Amino acid sequence: MERAAVRRRLNWQLARVVEVVAETERTKSIALDPPDWPGHLAGQHVDVRLTAEDGYQAQRSYSIASAPGDEHLVLTVERLDDGEVSPYLTEELRPGDDLELRGPIGGYFVWRESLGGPILLVGGGSGVVPLRAMLRHHRAIASEVSARLVYSARTRDDLLYRAELGDYETTITLTRERPEHWDGRTGRVDSALLSETAWPPADRPLVYVCGPTGFVEAVAEALVALGHAANRIRTERFGPT
Amino acid sequence: MTPISRGFHGRRSETTEAERVPPGQYVTRDFPVLSAGPTPHNPIESWSFEIRGEIDEPRSWTWEQFIALPSERITVDIHCVTKWSKLDTSWTGVSLDTLLDGVDTSAEYVLAFSDGGYTTNLPLEDVSDGKGWVAYEFQGEPLDPEHGGPARLLVPHLYFWKSAKWVRGIELRQDDLPGFWENYGYHNYGDPWKEQRYAGD
Numbered sequence: 001m002e003r004a005a006v007r008r009r010l011n012w013q014l015a016r017v018v019e020v021v022a023e024t025e026r027t028k029s030i031a032l033d034p035p036d037w038p039g040h041l042a043g044q045h046v047d048v049r050l051t052a053e054d055g056y057q058a059q060r061s062y063s064i065a066s067a068p069g070d071e072h073l074v075l076t077v078e079r080l081d082d083g084e085v086s087p088y089l090t091e092e093l094r095p096g097d098d099l100e101l102r103g104p105i106g107g108y109f110v111w112r113e114s115l116g117g118p119i120l121l122v123g124g125g126s127g128v129v130p131l132r133a134m135l136r137h138h139r140a141i142a143s144e145v146s147a148r149l150v151y152s153a154r155t156r157d158d159l160l161y162r163a164e165l166g167d168y169e170t171t172i173t174l175t176r177e178r179p180e181h182w183d184g185r186t187g188r189v190d191s192a193l194l195s196e197t198a199w200p201p202a203d204r205p206l207v208y209v210c211g212p213t214g215f216v217e218a219v220a221e222a223l224v225a226l227g228h229a230a231n232r233i234r235t236e237r238f239g240p241t
Numbered sequence: 242m243t244p245i246s247r248g249f250h251g252r253r254s255e256t257t258e259a260e261r262v263p264p265g266q267y268v269t270r271d272f273p274v275l276s277a278g279p280t281p282h283n284p285i286e287s288w289s290f291e292i293r294g295e296i297d298e299p300r301s302w303t304w305e306q307f308i309a310l311p312s313e314r315i316t317v318d319i320h321c322v323t324k325w326s327k328l329d330t331s332w333t334g335v336s337l338d339t340l341l342d343g344v345d346t347s348a349e350y351v352l353a354f355s356d357g358g359y360t361t362n363l364p365l366e367d368v369s370d371g372k373g374w375v376a377y378e379f380q381g382e383p384l385d386p387e388h389g390g391p392a393r394l395l396v397p398h399l400y401f402w403k404s405a406k407w408v409r410g411i412e413l414r415q416d417d418l419p420g421f422w423e424n425y426g427y428h429n430y431g432d433p434w435k436e437q438r439y440a441g442d
Binding site: 008009010014047049050051052053055056057058059060061084088092097098099100105106107108109213217220221223224230231233234235237238 | 243244245247248250251252253273274275276277279280281324424440441
């Protein structure tokens, strides 16, 4: 088990919002300039804290969408209609605002080149966010490790990072839509799709699975049933909240 | 002085709940799942719970022996480091006091270990005197594998990663060996009321 690369007290800091980009109707990418950023590993997250005028505070965690070498720290946030923090981040926050955050956090659901591969990244919905950080990092360092992305979204309009998905070896599957002129897959990520896209278990691919609990459970169980070692499968799950 | 987030109003808990919710947490009615890897599914016949380490005679129970031990019904609030808290959760399990009854040990720490290789460390006193259980039922039903079944540690006064899922035993230790998340920058002790989420908090 590798040790965390960064070990120091994680202080709250105010990061200036540089840019807010709409990825989809419900999802925005927020580019930030934290004044004191120690660097991060692809796959880590930050804690965000909001404070109301009466001092009431709310905290949530968000995955980092940018690669360690990118110019800005980017969070991609999906609006949950009954959420407390995500509607603020996606609807209210704008360039010039300050956002309080601390991080980076987490050291297991990360990829760096010394971990090798091949790597299979399996994302469901906004679970693709930390995987995108890994892919951007992989490309930025011109890694020779083989990498594939399997990305499940409800509809074509729900796809994040559409402009850059073509840069990676990507298999997209849509679960709620079968559009005309669609040359990707449809249906859930199942055993058949995984046996096509994951390398044979004998190649010991390192697999990262991120998404809602049901998605992660199904994908991880299918991979184990195909013969992949449980200790080669790293998961990150989002609760329904 | 904490800066105000322009335009943020927030959604407060009811006041009766608010005093039960540690700083930085919010109340959820759901039961989110967080684990670092696949959910293990092993036959119950191969399950055992072990106490080893600084103990003259290591102890071990099979599943049948374990569920025949005196059990307790526990209703507690639980707090996950990822910010959710869940109030009034009810569990059935065996107290660590029962499992450690009569054990004479010089150990001051325990390292809980689980199927799948997960570990977490705690001071022995934090699982003693009615503060720690090995739970196998949730809300009166067998504990779901996603939530740590067949059995998980239950130490509700610390962040919930200390309540190791799929627990298979504890090692009694004289020294404090950081466990899985404790090695990845999470706090070594994890008191939610002091908001000890990460190393240095």
